[in-house]
Amino acid sequence: MEVDQLQRSFLEYSRLLFHEGFLDGQFSQLQLLQDESNPDFVFEVVSLFFEDSERLLNDLTIALDQQNVDFKKIDAHVHQLKGSSSSIGAQRVKNVCIAFRNFCDEQNVEGCLRCLQQVKQEYLLVKTKLEAQLRLEQQIVAAGGAIPMLNEFC
């Protein structure tokens, strides 16, 4: 495939991700930080995010499974998840975390469980999308092109 075409598909895909709210401006900031001295920055951060999130989701699942739900701990975990997702720009995950925290404050188990479900879904979605995007990136780099950027938006 032509580099031009790849780049255009990449841009379209990125635009779509932003459009649908999966990613926000923070992600493009990360892309900015990728340069010759740090060529795999985005990849590293994203991988770290996946690891972190999976661990947190696991912990959350376990914690909510308990008889006596420790809302403080759940809150801390959700807080972490919120932090990570906002650092990487995973907007929808972050939004669900915010709602999750509210339910925690209310000590609403039902709500929390529902949120957990949602968070998992959103996480899986964003994971798939990010992986697809990373693959496109790799293809472009392999074809010798530069990765075009969607710089900023609100």
Added chain:
Amino acid sequence: MGTYNMDLCNCIEPPWPADELLMKYQYISDFFIALAYFSIPLELIYFVKKSAVFPYRWVLVQFGAFIVLCGATHLINLWTFTMHTRTVAVVMTTAKILTAVVSCATALMLVHIIPDLLSVKTRELFLKNKAAELDREMGLIRTQEETGRHVRMLTHEIRSTLDRHTILKTTLVELGRTLGLEECALWMPTRTGLELHLSYTLRHQNPVGFTVPIQLPVINQVFNTSRAVKISPNSPVARLRPAGKYMPGEVVAVRVPLLHLSNFQIHDWPELSTKRYALMVLMLPSDSARQWHVHELELVEVVADQVAVALSHAAILEESMRARDLLMEQNVALDLARREAETAVRARNDFLAVMNHEMRTPMHAIIALSSLLQETELTPEQRLMVETILKSSNILATLINDVLDLSRLEDGSLQLEIGTFSLHSLFREALNLIKPVASVKKLYVTLSLSPDLPEYAVGDEKRLMQVVLNVVGNAVKFTKEGGISISAFVAKAESLRDPRAPDFFPIPSDNHFYLRVEVKDTGSGVNPQDTPKLFMKFVQSQPLAAKNSSGSGLGLAICKRFVNLMEGQIRIESEGLGRGSTAIFIVKLGIPGRSTESELSFIHKGPGIQAKPNFSGLKVVVVDENSVGRMVTRGLLVHLGCDVLAVASGDECIRVVTHEHKVVFLDVTLPGTESFEVAVRIHEKFAKRPDRPIIVALTGNTDRTTKENCLRVGMAGVILKPVSLDKMRSVLSDLLEHGYLVESQ
């Protein structure tokens, strides 16, 4: 007596006995013959002397000699009638012998001479005839010369004026005089060309309006030849005099071509392709028995041609005079109009200059004071009122600026302020300005700058910003849901020649590039037929727009002017109502460093100073429990060139922080007061040292308690997460410059 006497006197006796009477008569005749014979040569000599022409002189001499000798003979014969001496006889014999000789010679000569003399006579006759002929010819030449003189005189008379009327009148008068005419008339074709109208006559002062149809056979006959034609005195064109008892004289008619300017080709004789002829009719005096002579007819023909030329000259002159008068009038009118226009422009400029100042001053006052008012304590209703005032005055200020700008643009007095500026930051700033508006309407805005877009460009930054803002603002204004995407890239040569913009001819060069910006929105769209009208002043195409329109309709017109000034092109494309629209503009910008302009003026504008301030090697510490967040913040700072030490907990931070670290980024999303304790402990560690590290808080919380707490524990400032690269950059610069954050980010 006898012979004895004879012998002694040596005399000769005549052979016969002398008869007295006969001898007397002989004696007398001989005498007269001798006389005659002596006088004839004398007469001949006399006449020969008189005429020098006679070619045969010697013949005459011969003849004279013959006659003389004959005379001598006869004379001597006189002596022989009586007794004569021998001498006399001898003389007589000699004379006779000579005479014989001469006369024979003469006789022989005459045989030769007489034919010659006869031929002389024939020649003489011939010459006489010739002389008569020459005389005749001389007569003819003289006549012709007379005619020529007449023609020249006539022509002179005719051509000495350029007035049509005079020309025609003079022609008739002169012709009448030269040729001794009784009547001379000119028939002109009417406007319709179907009739001939009697226009001028010699004798009648005011010709009555006779007309004859043009299709008469006699008229056709005359029109078909360029020669003067004898016509019958009874034909309608010749019936000019009241019929009298006189025998009318011969009439001749000739055509006069009415030439137009178009008939005169440069290299040919005028083509008589014109169909318009006038008819000149000439009548000899009646009862004069005069005939038209050939030379007179020739004269008439020549005159007719001359008249044609003179008339066309007159017509040309008339035309050119008329054209010149018209031009003069137009000149005067134009001059007046120009002066009026100048006055109007001057008046308008004066007005604008005054209004400019007069209007802006109160506007500024209103806006400034309303802003200040906004900062004070107000009730919600008051706040609403103040906000409305502010919004309205901003709109008014924009309108005033627009109108003033447009006026200056229109009369070409606006000039671009060229300088070097950062393209990237221009777009980012535009984006930042439009973000609030868009987010209020819940619209997304994306910006995509192509990688080959130069960082810096040479052009008018302010106006380009205005264009971008205007276009983007327009897009936002007309979009209710969805969003706007802005993309900017360097236009390639092929894409510059857009079939949709056929009158745009960009010329790529080494010092310039063409920036192409596309702003696509998902808004209400525009009817494709209306797209050209969008850039016209004060035109609002959609009635719906009137409801929520806050513009004057000038914005896009101004954009177009600016874009044109930047040698570019702007247009809006839309597939129809409800289908969104795309605004595309291309402008020409210079490439800094390659242009031959004197200095590169650097204009710093807004946040994000691109002249990378030197953070290299700056030692900083990042404290964040969240691994992802930590990594991101670290990445930011590394990208800016810092030497980053990232730690996961407050304790670790206190352990590793040294005086070499200039800044500590402390993430305070840690629940509880842990982070604040960290700050306090750091302070304690470096108490009394002037170069202790600056502590900055990173937080996701926007509430004021967090901020207050941070400041209370001596943090230099609070940064709101997520942090963008530009934000971090400006934070660092601020911190290094001032030691604290001038405004919380």
